[in-house]
Structures are given as C-alpha cells and as structure tokens.
Amino acid sequence: MHHITYNEIVSESSYALRSQERAAMDRGIAMLRAAQSSSKPGKERNEALYYMKRLWSIFMSDLRGDDNELPADCRAGLISVGIWVTKEIARLENGTSKDISGLIEINEIIRDGLH
Numbered sequence: 001m002h003h004i005t006y007n008e009i010v011s012e013s014s015y016a017l018r019s020q021e022r023a024a025m026d027r028g029i030a031m032l033r034a035a036q037s038s039s040k041p042g043k044e045r046n047e048a049l050y051y052m053k054r055l056w057s058i059f060m061s062d063l064r065g066d067d068n069e070l071p072a073d074c075r076a077g078l079i080s081v082g083i084w085v086t087k088e089i090a091r092l093e094n095g096t097s098k099d100i101s102g103l104i105e106i107n108e109i110i111r112d113g114l115h
Helices: 006-037 042-064 072-093 101-112
Strands: none
Touching: 006 042, 006 101, 042 072, 072 101
C-alpha cells in the first residue's frame, strides 16, 4: 500500500494551481492577440483588457496574502509587474497608448515562468 504524504499533496496542489494560472494567462494572451490582429479591435480589445485587469487583480491579491508561500522578494517583483500591467491597461483604455504588444510580451514571460 502506498501512503500519500502531505508534501506530495501540497506539491500536486501547487502544480494544479500553476496549471490553472497558466491556462488563465494563455486565455488572456490569446484574447490580446486576437484584439491586436483584428481589423475592428474595439469590443475584443476591451474584453481582453478587462480580462487581464481582473486576472492581475486576483494575482496581486494572492501575492499580498499572508498565506502565499513565494519568497517575499519574488512576490514583490510580481506585484511590481502587476502594477505595471494595470497601468499599461489604463493607458490603453484611455487612449494614451495604442500598442498592445508590450502587454502581450510581459504576460508571455510571466506565463512561461509558471511551470
């Protein structure tokens, strides 16, 4: 008989959570890419920006939580990225910026780190 240890459960749970986070990032990146390549990006762009804003809000809330097990410096770095993403989304929403490519690139880098 095989006994599952707590560490195995936690490790598998962490892997499942990272997979869910990666899938959520994949969806947002796909939405941003579709908006970027659309001839009429208005609605698609707004939906993609809203999705990414909500996703990063969730990420930052989790990163600020006392129960987050990432090292403090890693959490702080990811929160800084989240703040940049949020500001970039605001610039895109208010027309100060029109280029989504930086937002896509940063999110791809973060997504690729979720393995």
